[in-house]
Amino acid sequence: MPRPRATTPGSRALPQSDHGRDILRSLRRILRTVDLHGRRLAQHHGLTGPQLVCLREIHRSGPLNPGQLARSVAMSPATITGILDRLEGHGLVARRRRNRDKRQVLVQLTDRGAELLGQVAPPLQERFEERLEALDPEQRRRIAAALEQVVALMDAEDLDAAPLLESGAATAAPTRGPGHGGAGH
């Protein structure tokens, strides 16, 4: 049953089944679902979205400096300092000054942080991956192709190391003005 059920009942009955609309609609739902999921997930564990994003990035890339973290999650160093303060307050990460270059700080997960991430793992992304595995290869190929086409249509920038499936943050626009708006946890 490779044919997904369209928005409308029949498969191809109406005058013109506006696929453009369906596409935008699906995208909205995906965006929203991911956003929602991230928030609920974080809230459930007493974290905020940005905190979870940072925690995951620290886990993903191993011990690193606040500056690197700032770049990989696309937030300013000042913002990262605040987030790290809170994560450290909760005992999820530890900061240590480096020996060879004492300007630098090394941020790493504590056991508690790693444990929490372990519990946090399952949700959306994992479930999604499992279901993806359950599909037959040909369907996966088709989905991959379609998504890449969407990416191309959007001129999506290439991200070498994107933060996990998560709303996260913006990459650039270091212009003027005060902060603009992230989402809380």
Place this chain on the structure above:
Amino acid sequence: MPRPRATTPGSRALPQSDHGRDILRSLRRILRTVDLHGRRLAQHHGLTGPQLVCLREIHRSGPLNPGQLARSVAMSPATITGILDRLEGHGLVARRRRNRDKRQVLVQLTDRGAELLGQVAPPLQERFEERLEALDPEQRRRIAAALEQVVALMDAEDLDAAPLLESGAATAAPTRGPGHGGAGH
């Protein structure tokens, strides 16, 4: 060219051309691009993301009450009050008490607000739609089908009136806990 280039050079030379990875990668890029876009766009016009989301919703559905707006963009009434205060301060929307039920407030776009939205229009979504139109119907159909499948795999909730293509906000989880984080723009 329905064949996407896999992560690795060849198309199907390696053990397994991991489409699952490609899919997640594309999704991340899409999510990030939309997020980024929304922020840059807002910033460029002196607005914050949430402000722009609200402004668009007001435009989309015509004059409405703060409560309805709160529901459609999935934010609490208290938060909406603050956002409306700022939008009103910029002269983009106007609040008027209703006559028949003076508890209610009617929020509507001012000329200035409508004009700003007009200038703001083009960006990502519009360009995306144009490019979508340029594809041949069969390809659109394929993309629509693939995305619907992704939605299904995610158990994406059905949103009667989703806010525009935009990160926006969360829908529920009115649980406990202090605020989590907003961001100013």
Place this chain on the structure above:
DNA sequence: GGTATTATTTCGCGACACAAAATATTCCTG
């Protein structure tokens, strides 16, 4: 008329988010 409901705002708090300035340390040049 009096109480429950509904709609919005106010208040208090915490968390982003950033620019600019301060701090600390290393690098580089003379």
Place this chain on the structure above:
DNA sequence: CAGGAATATTTTGTGTCGCGAAATAATACC
């Protein structure tokens, strides 16, 4: 090796989100 340039992080200050709980205001119901 002294002194300034460069780098990494934190501090400071301001503004926006985001929400729960309480306060306000007006309508609805009995």
